[in-house]
Amino acid sequence: EVQLVQSGAEVKKPGESLKISCKGSEFTFSNYWIAWVRQMPGKGLEWMGIVYPLTSDAIYSPSFQGQVTISVDKSINTAYLQWSALKASDTAIYYCARNQGPFDLWGQGTLVTVSS
Amino acid sequence: EIVLTQSPATLSLSPGERATLYCGASQTVSNNYLAWYQQKPGLAPRLLIYDASTRATGIPDRFSGSGSGTDFTLTISRLEPEDFAVYYCQHYGRSSWTFGQGTKVDIK
Numbered sequence: 001e002v003q004l005v006q007s008g009a010e011v012k013k014p015g016e017s018l019k020i021s022c023k024g025s026e027f028t029f030s031n032y033w034i035a036w037v038r039q040m041p042g043k044g045l046e047w048m049g050i051v052y053p054l055t056s057d058a059i060y061s062p063s064f065q066g067q068v069t070i071s072v073d074k075s076i077n078t079a080y081l082q083w084s085a086l087k088a089s090d091t092a093i094y095y096c097a098r099n100q101g102p103f104d105l106w107g108q109g110t111l112v113t114v115s116s
Numbered sequence: 117e118i119v120l121t122q123s124p125a126t127l128s129l130s131p132g133e134r135a136t137l138y139c140g141a142s143q144t145v146s147n148n149y150l151a152w153y154q155q156k157p158g159l160a161p162r163l164l165i166y167d168a169s170t171r172a173t174g175i176p177d178r179f180s181g182s183g184s185g186t187d188f189t190l191t192i193s194r195l196e197p198e199d200f201a202v203y204y205c206q207h208y209g210r211s212s213w214t215f216g217q218g219t220k221v222d223i224k
Contacts, residue, residue, distance in 0.1 A: 035213065045161065045204055047213040059211050062117070095160055101208045102151035104172065106160035
């Protein structure tokens with residue numbers, strides 16, 4: 001089945017680091033830009049950034065530039081989203097999505113909870 | 117960056133009724149690069165419409181998209197029970213993707 005499978009829920013303390021993952025299967029992962037989207041509790045969708053597995057080129061939304069790092073390992077068809085120092089305001093569900101212009105395939109989401 | 121504004125924020129309708137959702141852009145959307153998504157509680161969004169009016173694979177024909185320039189519409193011709201959800205529009209362009217704030221369609 002063509003799918004994106006994300007890593008499981010995380011509970012972290014403020015200041016901790018975190019890296020979550022998104023693994024593609026049954027499609028040529030390297031051919032597609034992979035995006036990350038944030039959804040804060042009870043709120044809408046926000047595009048964070050996007051990465052191209054073939055070159056590892058990443059583009060960030062101005063709102064998230066410098067706040068997160070998006071990377072990829074094409075050898076294992078996996079994209080990553082990472083934080084060096086989490087804040088309580090990073091509490092949200094994070095989705096990865098395959099880019100075809102629109103986002104045609106979505107991961108199931110990773111809930112990140114940041115609380116002291 | 118294009119800003120998308122959706123209206124209304126909430127639409128209260130009964131099954132079988134027609135739903136009309138609006139998405140306005142702060143500047144012209146080139147090539148009609150405008151998509152619509154449906155999101156149900158606890159689930160990831162699902163692509164419904166892209167290029168303003170093309171239904172994605174497997175989407176029922178009661179969903180239709182229209183519009184161009186700065187004004188776009190998603191119409192659900194007859195609401196089914198499974199259509200009550202939140203709907204988002206999205207612009208996709210050169211190195212920029214933005215979402216509207218969403219319209220919730222709930223049961224009257």
